[in-house]
Amino acid sequence: MASSPGENAADAENGVNDDDDYDEIPLQHKRPFGTSAYQRPISFVPASADGGNLVSSSSQQQTEQKGEIVADWYLSIVSPNTTRDDSKATDGSPGEMCEICNLPLDSLDGDARRAHETTLAHQICIPHSHPPSALDRTRRGLAVLEQQGWDPDARDGLGASGQGIIFPVKVRPKNDHLGVGLAVPKNLPRSKRDGKPLLLNAGQVRKQVRDDVKKSRRIYQELFGSKNQDKLDKLLGRPGPAG
């Protein structure tokens, strides 16, 4: 509706012109400016019949044959025209499957196994350890939770079986009237603040440092100034100024 003010202005102008020619519409029946929204109807479409069942249940299969899928994908990139020969794989006895990636092994001897272990398909299926959590380890709350058996690095939530959410719910503030599902237009006027990071020259940096020092002096003065010196000394157990 970005164009509506313009349209309305045009409407108003037309109205003025019309009045000059035909003086039919009495003044009290003239529309207040900026309205007539109802003349621009939205053409709603009825909901489709399939309801909301878009989620397929293929995820289970996916995990079972992850290795195979990766292998196929890799093959399709490297040599698009060849398809992997499945018949050979199914011929092999079930004992010759790799335990990690569920792919058939040609033989069990050292070299072939090592060669298999270096393949991308196998490597992707090896369980990885996570980097440790970024939580501040000195937090008291963390100590309490750890005491009760929560491991910050295990990527578990709280709850009887650790099923809780791992990170707090996050919601972006919304200060506009854009509808659901509308991608934010790129040409939206930006606020002044988000631009490139500001580059300071040496003088500006020096000034910033000076200001910082000034500010910390002021805080120090407020907190530890002579007025409070006695109290502070008492609290910290220092001998008084006289001593």
Next chain:
Amino acid sequence: MADSKGAKRSSIDGDSFQDSKRLKMVNGGGNATTDPKYNKYLAHQYEDGQNQNGFQSPLDQFQRHQTTAIQAANAEDSDLNPWTNKPHSQRYFGILKSRRDLPVSKQRQEFLDMYHSTQILVFVGETGSGKTTQVPQYVLYDELPHQTGKLIACTQPRRVAAMSVAQRVANELDVELGEEVGYSIRFENRTGPKTMLKYMTDGQLLREAMHDHEMSRYSTIILDEAHERTLATDILMALLKQIAERRKDLKIIVMSATLDAQKFQTYFFNAPLLAVPGRTFPVEIFYTPEPERDYLEASVRTVLQIHASEPDGDILLFLTGEEEIEDACRRINLEVDDMIQESEVGPLKVYPLYGTLPPAQQQRIFDKAPEPLKKGGRPGRKCIIATNIAETSLTIDGIVYVVDPGFSKQKIYNPRTRVESLLVSPISKASAQQRAGRAGRTRPGKCFRLYTEKAFKKELIEQTYPEILRSNLANTVLELKKLGVEDLVHFDLMDPPAPETMMRALEELNYLACLDDDGELTKLGSLASEFPLDPSLAVMLISSPEFYCSNEMLSITSLLSVPQIWVRPNNARKRADEMKAQFAHPDGDHLTLLNAYHAYKGAEQGGGDVKQWCHEHFLSFRHLSSADDVRNQLKRIMETQDIELVSTPFQDKSYYVNIRRALLAGFFMQVAMRESSNSKVYKTVKDDQMVMIHPSTVVSSPYDWVVYNEFVLTTKNYVRTVTNIRPEWLLVCFLSLFVLPFNAQLC
């Protein structure tokens, strides 16, 4: 009763003859017809003794947990009220008839069979099925509390619902509210020694459980509106799950209005499910072909479009907040005037509906739709523009069209910045379905969604996040500790909160000295949990005698626990601000609140019309008087906990200083200091957030240090309700918290 007797002499005489014949059957013979004692219209003369022992109650043949629907129906039909042993009133039978028409009533026997066979039952009934009023009564006729001496509790997420439902059920059972049927909500308890069925807020049951870990007063606990997943309901479910293992005689019914009941079933050890169809009609759903650039504009247009082209029926539009709703009201009113002159449409009356609207204005949404403008013209309709309170909690009949822009305001707590904010965010699919369902209450309806079908499927989350994932848990953790929950990590919640939120709550309580370093409840914490308040307010109240101002802090705490007492109508902002300035105290908003309260009390004692006085001074009488109630409740708690009620003499020059210092005792974590000597920007000391003082403040001279009551996140970061403090007060009281970081930086 005497009145009605006089007024309707003849008809009553006729009835009494018949009634006494029926009575005879009930009593099994004897001199029922002749003995005046058994004439129900004279029964009040024989109240002492006779009624308790003289009659055979219809309930005498009942065997607990073996009753049938027919038995219960017979007892309900009898002339004597089995619970009070007084005759039923005329009105009772009228209500009974309408009760029997409710959908849930057809399945009473099915319900009883299931209830007898299981400890935990999940009950699903859509709004309008009658579950909230009827199921507790079915349980009442089966549990027979007069034999066991144990109560039946039914929890509600909202105070208003608990009160109004209790009143309704008291009418249905033909008993006095507060006697056999009562309610208990925060700051108000209306139950008596005879109470058998108790409606209460979920939070209130939780508070009771703090002193009675086994909930031994109750034989049955009904959790109503469990689908709303309020914080207290979630905690109660986890508690009851534990208690059910220990107390096999406790029965639990979880009632939900939506169809995701499976989650409740799995959670409660695969409990059986009983579903009752609601009275709903099909709703046709429409989407926009393209995403909308401005949902507010689009919703106004859609309402007008419906008004112009759809058959009659009322419209319900969901928007996010007061400001948006009032804006839309204004715009629709303008456009409709325009339309009426342009084309043949009926009148359209627009009503806003949001939480802070005064009750009288909220009631107006139940007004009838306007009449046609001229005889034979197109009928009028009403349009209600509401926040999501109209989504579940409130039922408005006559709605046929729903307009859903797909947004609502949600409270979100960010444990990293410790800020709780109300943010506009897209609703969930479940919530969208709930909104659509509102259109099919009286006849088939239509729902217009102002987004595409693709957006519905892809952008909206499945379920709204339950409150426990979006809240500050400081209060909850304190309650859990008091409830005897030692292991917070493995506490079996349906949706456990994020670890960081839990850690933050533990830390906040630790700063307030409510928990020690090992996370154990301290004496102060235990005392603070006795107050139905946020921990910081409770701690402030408990430590106020040290500053010789507990009376004043009591008032301030009550004023902070009710909605804003300042009224600022759009058409009289300037007058309102002038009036507020009369109460202004130069040192801050907390003291201004106190001044206003003292003036209110003065006006009350001075006689005269207090309501009028409040109106003239732009104060909310409703909120001030509820603050007064809250104050009395808190005072009672303070007295039972032996907290001294003291005041500094008013003439003493440290009167206000003491109050300001006492504020810090609870709110020392909410202090902000000015960035530089002539800027308006402040920086919160604890988290280094840049904030400004909210424009509603009375503080004019910029102080370097302020304590604030709340952090408001809108387009700018604001702190609201601020009071000037001196930094050395912080230093003296809370050295460990603040000074050490500064110290380390500077030395």
